[in-house]
Amino acid sequence: MALVCPKCERGTLKVTAAIELAPTARADEMAVQMVACPTCSFEGVAVYEESRRGALDDEWVNHMAYAATEEGLRAARRLIRACPHKRDPRCGCASHRALADYDTVEGVEWEHPMPILFRR
Numbered sequence: 001m002a003l004v005c006p007k008c009e010r011g012t013l014k015v016t017a018a019i020e021l022a023p024t025a026r027a028d029e030m031a032v033q034m035v036a037c038p039t040c041s042f043e044g045v046a047v048y049e050e051s052r053r054g055a056l057d058d059e060w061v062n063h064m065a066y067a068a069t070e071e072g073l074r075a076a077r078r079l080i081r082a083c084p085h086k087r088d089p090r091c092g093c094a095s096h097r098a099l100a101d102y103d104t105v106e107g108v109e110w111e112h113p114m115p116i117l118f119r120r
């Protein structure tokens, strides 16, 4: 299974870093990721949301990539790197607290979500 790059549409998008965040009102799983595509050099920030509530066909995944400036990429990468427990949604570190409002990270084009698709 491959992640499709939202820029060049090749199945070469890679998640290069990730931090799991606390569940939200609509998602049981929530993560902020750094994504990069070696084919077209796209680099961005991504948000992954998954809900497993209710019946099987109510399950959904929302995976969006966002373009960012160099500073935006650096800021997001720094926040993810600084967390000592990236796979613990209940971690209370400064990064986790800051990323609870991830869309306040500056330099990221939060108003332009690009869907990340799966290819089998």
Ligand SMILES: [Zn+2]
Binding pocket: 005, 006, 007, 008, 009, 010, 037, 038, 039, 040, 041, 042
């Ligand atoms: Zn690409």
Ligand SMILES: [Zn+2]
Binding pocket: 083, 084, 085, 086, 091, 092, 093, 094, 095, 096
């Ligand atoms: Zn943390």
